[in-house]
Amino acid sequence: MTRYNAWNVFKNGLTGQKGWDRAWRDPEPRSEYDVIIVGAGLHGLATAYYLAKEHGLKNVAVVEKGWLGGGNAGRNTTIVRSNYMLPGNRQFYEKSLSLWENLTNELNYNVMFSQRAHITLLHSPAARDAAARRYNTMRNTGSDGELWDLAKLKKEVPHLNYNNSRFPIMGAAVQPRAGNARHDAVAWGYARGADMQGVDILQNREVTAIKRENGRVTGVETSRGFIKGKKVALAVAGNSSRLWQMAGFNTLPIETHKLQAFVSEPLKPLLDQVVVFGVGHAHFYISQSDKGGMVFGGDIDWYKSYAQRGNLPLVQDVAECAVSMMPCIGRVRLLRHWSGVMDMSMDGSPFICKTPIDNLYLNAGWNYGGFKASPASGWYFSDLIANDRPDPVIAGHTLDRFQRGYIIDERGAGPDPKLHG
Numbered sequence: 001m002t003r004y005n006a007w008n009v010f011k012n013g014l015t016g017q018k019g020w021d022r023a024w025r026d027p028e029p030r031s032e033y034d035v036i037i038v039g040a041g042l043h044g045l046a047t048a049y050y051l052a053k054e055h056g057l058k059n060v061a062v063v064e065k066g067w068l069g070g071g072n073a074g075r076n077t078t079i080v081r082s083n084y085m086l087p088g089n090r091q092f093y094e095k096s097l098s099l100w101e102n103l104t105n106e107l108n109y110n111v112m113f114s115q116r117a118h119i120t121l122l123h124s125p126a127a128r129d130a131a132a133r134r135y136n137t138m139r140n141t142g143s144d145g146e147l148w149d150l151a152k153l154k155k156e157v158p159h160l161n162y163n164n165s166r167f168p169i170m171g172a173a174v175q176p177r178a179g180n181a182r183h184d185a186v187a188w189g190y191a192r193g194a195d196m197q198g199v200d201i202l203q204n205r206e207v208t209a210i211k212r213e214n215g216r217v218t219g220v221e222t223s224r225g226f227i228k229g230k231k232v233a234l235a236v237a238g239n240s241s242r243l244w245q246m247a248g249f250n251t252l253p254i255e256t257h258k259l260q261a262f263v264s265e266p267l268k269p270l271l272d273q274v275v276v277f278g279v280g281h282a283h284f285y286i287s288q289s290d291k292g293g294m295v296f297g298g299d300i301d302w303y304k305s306y307a308q309r310g311n312l313p314l315v316q317d318v319a320e321c322a323v324s325m326m327p328c329i330g331r332v333r334l335l336r337h338w339s340g341v342m343d344m345s346m347d348g349s350p351f352i353c354k355t356p357i358d359n360l361y362l363n364a365g366w367n368y369g370g371f372k373a374s375p376a377s378g379w380y381f382s383d384l385i386a387n388d389r390p391d392p393v394i395a396g397h398t399l400d401r402f403q404r405g406y407i408i409d410e411r412g413a414g415p416d417p418k419l420h421g
């Protein structure tokens, strides 16, 4: 595989761009795999990559019903942060951020990770106190976090509405190492990295059944034939409940909801950070892409669905938040908006765990936050699959945490998916 580097870019520039290899193959399935991963989103691809790279398991297939990266992987607003407080989540997301910091080198693929800071606006003394607790915990446990007063915030982010009497801005909680990345590039980088190590990525093959014999999974039935596997791992995000039922189970503590995102026409540089606004049900986050478009989003669509398309009331809701927080973009034209399907868990935290079937593994429950989680998700999920036991960091991210009463409810929002981000 041709490496991506300055010399090869230069050489190919002079020789008609003919020296590049295909980024990944389009193979026929083998007779049997050690591991079959269902879903070629970020989590499935990262898992395949680390299975091969860290655990030497190369007889691996990733089975995808559409094209790789065509689900939530390519639809998110690309925010990467690790501002979590609760044990389990805190270490997990910090590990993820540390993997992000070297991901471009690791994959030899420019994922355009930009540590431009993540700024959560604070609108009340209570919010400031809660943020102080969270960000102090982060600092005390090896992450980074700052509290900015109003003067500092105005200097760094001048274009916000500081005269908003309904939502007065009092300051901000900031994680400087956070930021965003190019979502497609992450999927392509992991896919290329996995393929280079011998992983088969099987696109346009929908898994239609999970076959079981004598209490074990034997493989997956797909729209283009049966594929035999010693272990099967599910990483299908918003479709988790469907696959769960194919495996013969009833329900997961997950609801599938839609989340929309928006991008405006390109503007000159206006916003150099990721800014988040949230008060009660009003929720809004915005950043500016390298092409200049303002990329933003808000809440989920308030009803459950597997359809990857949004609705107009949410366009209005998000636009209201936008002009309320950044009136200067009130006349900017919207270029596109789209939707993905979110696997919203009942406490807002994920599942990376074994299942009641010995050789079936589950990766799900990512809510709004699975983009930033994808490196650590692949890291720990591959470790779980290879060694058949959870790393202590993910030991709490099990399905039975609700039965045992050990939920990881980061926002204290209770079992209400629409309140979890």
Ligand SMILES: Cc1cc2nc3c(=O)[nH]c(=O)nc-3n(C[C@H](O)[C@H](O)[C@H](O)COP(=O)(O)OP(=O)(O)OC[C@H]3O[C@@H](n4cnc5c(N)ncnc54)[C@H](O)[C@@H]3O)c2cc1C
Pocket: 038, 039, 040, 041, 042, 043, 044, 063, 064, 065, 066, 067, 068, 069, 070, 071, 072, 073, 074, 075, 076, 077, 078, 079, 080, 205, 206, 207, 208, 235, 236, 237, 238, 239, 243, 259, 260, 261, 297, 338, 339, 340, 341, 342, 366, 367, 368, 369, 370, 371, 372, 373
């Ligand atoms: C609008 C929006 C904004 C978001 N913003 C952010 C953000 O700013 N920061 C952040 O951290 N997270 C964000 N997220 C969440 C993040 O995108 C997801 O949590 C994450 O992408 C989910 O993991 P994934 O990439 O593996 O999922 P997906 O990309 O959805 O991958 C799952 C794959 O499984 C495949 N599949 C499903 N069923 C089958 C089947 N039967 N057979 C074979 N394949 C199947 C699907 O086709 C899909 O490709 C956002 C999501 C959306 C929709």
